[in-house]
Amino acid sequence: MSSPHPFDPLSAAEIATVAREVKKLSPNDHGIFRVITMAEPPKAEMVQYIEQEHSHRSPAPPKRIAKVHAYFDKSFHELMVNVETHAIISHDVLKGRHSHVDTAFMKQVETACLADDQIQAEIKALNLPQGAKVIVEPWTYATDGMNDMSQRITMCWFYMRLSSHNDANYYAYPLDIVAEVSEALHVVKVHRLPSSVTESIDIVDKPTPYDHRKIHTSSEYHPEIQSQHRNTTKPLQVVQPEGPSFQIDGNYVTWEKWTMRVGFNYREGLTLHDIRYDGRSLFYRLSLSEMFVPYGDPRCPYPRKAAFDLGNDGAGVNANNLKLGCDCLGHIKYFDFWHVTSAGDALKLPNVVCCHEQDDGILWKHTNFRTGNAAVARSRLLVLQTIITVSNYEYVFASYFGQDASIHYEVRATGILSTAPIDIGDSVPFGTVVAPGVLAPYHQHLFCLRIDPALDGHKNSLVVEDSVPMPFPHPSNTFGVGYVTESTIVEEETGLDLDHSKARTFKVVNENSVNATTGTPVGFKLLPCYSQMLLAHPSSYHSRRSEFGKHAVWVTRYSDSELFAAGTHTMQSLGGEGIESWMKSRKDNSSNASKTRDEDIVIWHTFGSTHNPRIEDWPVMPAEKMIVGLKPVNFFDRNPALDVQISSQESNKSVLVGEKDPEVVEREAGKARL
C-alpha cells in the first residue's frame, strides 16, 4: 500500500486510528463522533510539494493532520490529530457552537416529538383521514432572534402519508402543526401554522380540523404508485469500444492534457486540486464553498426555514450512492470515500463521485467555401459528478472539463419542493399553490463557488473588463461604431457585481506571465451565472449569516482558514463571520493585508436561482440547470483543442434514419398481394 498523497482524504484505517487516539482522551465517555476529516496541509507547504512533484522529484509530504469534531459530555470538541504520530496537536471546546446535522439525533427528535402528549392531542384535533400516517420532518433552526442560539433547537414540520406505500409523497400533505424540540428532546412549543397572508404564528389559535378536500391523487412520483408511464422513449446507450479516454491512479485523474486530484470531505463533498492543462498550472483548488436556501414567506415561523446545505447538512455526508446505468451513461469510474460513525468507526461512502466522458456536440468546425472541404471536431467532456439529497431536495453538482481547456461547473436542482399548508381557495404573494392545500413557498438557492487560481503560479490578479463605446462624436470615431475594452485591476479585497449591459468580464490574470503574441498577461475568464443576489433585508439574520449573498464576485487574499464563505460554523450562527467580515478584519488591521494585485488570491462566485415554484416543479422538479464557466483568455498560443481528431463516421458509427421510401412501400405492398 503506497502512502497517501497529501490531498487524499483519510482512509478507513486512518479514521479508525484517529478515533482510537481521541477516545483515549476520555476513557469513560465513548463520545459521539461527528467528523474525522483530513485537514488540508497549509498551502505554503503544498505549493512547494506539488512543484517538486511535477519536477519528478520526491518531496517529503507535509504532516498528515486529521480534524475531529465530537461531543463529549454534551460539549462540542474540535481536535487536530497527527495521523502518523498520533499526537494531539490541539484540543478545543467550541462553546455555543453546534456540529452539522446529526442524523441519529434527528431521528431521536422525530420519535420524541411524536411521543409527546400535546402533539398527539393536536394530531387528534386535526381529525385526519383514516389510514393517515403522520410524518415529522425535523429541520435545523434558522436564526430569527426569537430563541437562544447557543442551545440546539429543532423545528419539526408535520406531514401525513396517505398511501400504504413507503415511498408515497408525504410532502403532498403538509399539516397545520409545527413544534420546537430542545436539545434534551423536549417539545418546547407547539403551534398551528398561519394560513392567510397576514396571519402570524403568534395570533393563530384555531383547532381547525383537516380539510378533507385537500386529498388528491396527482402528487405521487414513485413509479410504483403513479399511474402514468410513457413507453415511447427508446433506449439510448453510450458505447466506448476502446474504453474511456481517462486514466485514474488513486485519486489522480489524467485526461486529454488535463491532470487533477479528486478530493472529498463530509462538508464540501467533491473538491478538485492542482488542476493543470498540458502541464501548466491553472487552479490550486475548486470547490463549492457554501449554499444558502432562505425562504421568502415572511410569516413566523417560516423565517426559520433557511438552510446552509453545506455548513449545516454537508454535501459529502449527503452524497448519493450513484448507481451504474442510472445516474450516468457510458464507462463510469466511481470513487468511494470515508466518513465516521458516531461511535468512531470508519463509514464507507460508496460511489459518491463518478467520473465519465460525454460527447458535447461540435467543438469547432470550418468549411472552406472555396474548396467545399469541412473540418469538424467533436467535443468530448470529462465529467466529475456528485449528487446530494438534503431531505426533500436534490442537487447534482458536476464539473465538466473540455478539450479546449474550459471548465464548466453545473448545478442541477431537482427533488421535491418544501411545502406548507394553505387553505383551499387561498393564495399568498410569496408562494405557488401546486396541489390542493399545498403551498410551495418562494425561496432562493444561493451557491458560492470558491475558485483558487494558480495561473502559471500563485501570484495572480483579478481584472474587471467592460466593453464601452468610444466617445462620439470624436475624430477617431467618425462613424460612431467604435468600441474598446476598459480594464481595471482590482487592487484590494472587495465584492463586485455583474453587468451584462457592459459585457462585464472578470478575468484572473498573471501579470508576470505575458502572452508572447497578444502582449497581454495570461488569464482565465469567469463566465458567470447571472443571478439575483439575496433578497432578505441587510439587517436580517439571513443576510448577516450569508454575507456571500450580497455580491456576485468576490476577491480575497488567500488564507488557509477561509474555505467557507458563510463561516466555519453555520449551524444557528448569528452572522458576522463570513467573507465580508474577513475582509473587514484584514482592512482594519493593515491595508497591506487587503491587497489583491499580484498576490495569492481567491475568487468567489455567488450565483443561484430565485425559485418561485411553477406547478411544473411538482411533485418532483425537472432539473433546473445553473452553469458557471472558466475559459482561457490569451493563456495559450492558440486554440488548445486544434489538435483534436477530426470527427469521422468511421469512429462515430452514426446511423441514417430513412423515411419510408414510397417506392419501397409500393413494392412491398405488391409482394404481399402475390
Next chain:
Amino acid sequence: MSSPHPFDPLSAAEIATVAREVKKLSPNDHGIFRVITMAEPPKAEMVQYIEQEHSHRSPAPPKRIAKVHAYFDKSFHELMVNVETHAIISHDVLKGRHSHVDTAFMKQVETACLADDQIQAEIKALNLPQGAKVIVEPWTYATDGMNDMSQRITMCWFYMRLSSHNDANYYAYPLDIVAEVSEALHVVKVHRLPSSVTESIDIVDKPTPYDHRKIHTSSEYHPEIQSQHRNTTKPLQVVQPEGPSFQIDGNYVTWEKWTMRVGFNYREGLTLHDIRYDGRSLFYRLSLSEMFVPYGDPRCPYPRKAAFDLGNDGAGVNANNLKLGCDCLGHIKYFDFWHVTSAGDALKLPNVVCCHEQDDGILWKHTNFRTGNAAVARSRLLVLQTIITVSNYEYVFASYFGQDASIHYEVRATGILSTAPIDIGDSVPFGTVVAPGVLAPYHQHLFCLRIDPALDGHKNSLVVEDSVPMPFPHPSNTFGVGYVTESTIVEEETGLDLDHSKARTFKVVNENSVNATTGTPVGFKLLPCYSQMLLAHPSSYHSRRSEFGKHAVWVTRYSDSELFAAGTHTMQSLGGEGIESWMKSRKDNSSNASKTRDEDIVIWHTFGSTHNPRIEDWPVMPAEKMIVGLKPVNFFDRNPALDVQISSQESNKSVLVGEKDPEVVEREAGKARL
C-alpha cells in the same frame, strides 16, 4: 404523391413550374433568379386550417403562393405567383433595393478585382513572399454614408495563401489593400488599410512592402497541414438498438408528446411551425429572425464590416450539407430542401437540417431518505439542427425539445475570425493580435429570435415579473426575509430590458386559460441569454439599420409581413425599417393597433455576444454557446415529464471502470514470473 402541407417549403417541381411561368413574362431575357420560396399563407387562414386539421377534419388548404426575386435587365423584381394556377398575383420592381448575396456575382467581383491593373500594381508593391497566392474576399458593404447605396458596391479584402494546400488558412495573412468594386465590375477605389490606432483610410498613402516577419506556421487548422494531432480521445458512440424515438412523416415530426412541422427557406433556414405538446398548442412559429455582426474597429473602411447574416447572406442558402457521423451521433434523420439556381432550375440543398436525439443527463431525481429508495429519470432531447458557413465563420443553430415541455434554442459560434493586418509590435484597443501581423477586431454577434406564441390559442399577453423584497420594517415582514413577485402586463408594443438583479422574468400568458390549481393564467417563460446590446451610437447607420439591437425583449402585434426584425431588405439598407419603425408607425396611426394585451402577439429576443477575440479563438474558434430557453409556467397540472420511465441499467447498459486491483496486479506479476 400527396399534396404538400401549407407549411411545406416548395418542392423541386413547384420551383421549376414557377420559374417557367416567370420566364414567360420576359421571353428575351432569361433573367437571373435569386429566390423562389414559399410565401407562407396568411396566419388568419392557417389558424383555421390547423384547428380543423387537429380536429381530424380535412380543411381546404390556403392558396399556395411562391415569392420570386429575380433580376431582369439589371433591375430587381419581386413577383408573387400562385403555384397551382400559375397566376401572377403581383409583380413589382424594387427600385434601389438589392437581393441577398449572389455567389456567382461575388466570384465575378473577385476575378475582375484581381485582373485590375491598379490592383496588380499594388500587389507588386507589396513584394509578397515567393509562392504567395493572393486571395480576394468580397464582402457586402455596410452602409456608412460614404457612398450611394442604391448602387451595389462590393468591398474586396485581400489575403494571401502561402501553402500550396488549397485548405491553407489565408485569413492568417491579411494584406494591406482594400478595393471597392462596382455593380459593373469596375475597381472604383483602392486603398491601403490603416495600421496604427489613429490612422484612417483617407490619410494613408504608403507603399509599404509586406513585412516578412509576419510569416508563421501556427495558424493552420486543416488536419492535413497542421502538425499536432492528439490521439488520446477514444471512440464514443451512441447506440439506439430499437431506433430513434421520433417519427417523421414528410416534414411533420412526432416525438415524446411533441408535434411540430419543420420548415425551411433560403433566408431564415430552419423554421418550426405549429408546435404542440400533448395536443396543446404552444407556438405558432419559432425562427431566427435576423442577426447582425458589426465590427468595433472605428477606422475607415472597417465600419463597412457589419453583416446581416440572414438578410444579406441567408441562413438557408449557406446551410452545410451535414455529414453522417461528423456533425451528430446516433440515429440521424436528414432533411433536404430546395432552392433555385440563377437560371431558374431547382437546386437541392441536401442534408441541411438534421434531427436526432441526445441524452442530457438527469431529468429529475429524488431519494426518499427514509427508505433509501431513489427514483431517477434521464432526460432525452430531440434536436433539430442546422449549421451555416458565412465566409470565414460558422454558426450552429439548434432547437432542443425536452420531455418536460421545455425548449432550448442554442447558437454555437465557431469558424475563423475575420482578420485585418496590423504592423508587428503594434496594438489597438479594439482588437486582439492573434498571430504575427494578424489583428482580430472586436465585434458583436446580435441574434434576434422570433417567438410567435399560441398558448392555448392565439390571444396571448406578455407579463414582466420581478422578485422584490417586501417593505421592511413592516408588520407583515417582521423578520425582513419576505419577498414577493410584482407582475406587470405589457399593454402596448415596446422594447424591454433584462434585469437579473430583480430576477426579471418575461412570461407569455393566456389570460383566458386559467390553471385550475394555481389559479393563474397558463404561461411559458423566457430564459433569456444575458447579453450586451448594440454598442454602436444610436445615430450611427449600424444602429439605425439594426433596431432590434436596442433592447433584449420586444413585444409586437402580429403582422404577416413582419418576420425580419431589421426589415425585409437589409442589403445596403439605410435604416428605419425594422421592429422599432413598425411599432412607431402603428402607434402613429392608431393607439389600438399597438395594444398587446390579450392579442395575437409576437415576442422577439435579442441576444448574442460582444466578441472580443481571445487568442484561443484562433485559428478556428472553440464553439461559444449562447442558449435561450422557453419553459412552461403553470401551464400544465404538474411536471409533464413525471411519466418518463425510470432510468435503469437494463436499458442503459453502462460499463463499470475498474481500477487495477493491486492484488490482481500482484497475482499477474506472480504468474509472469512462473
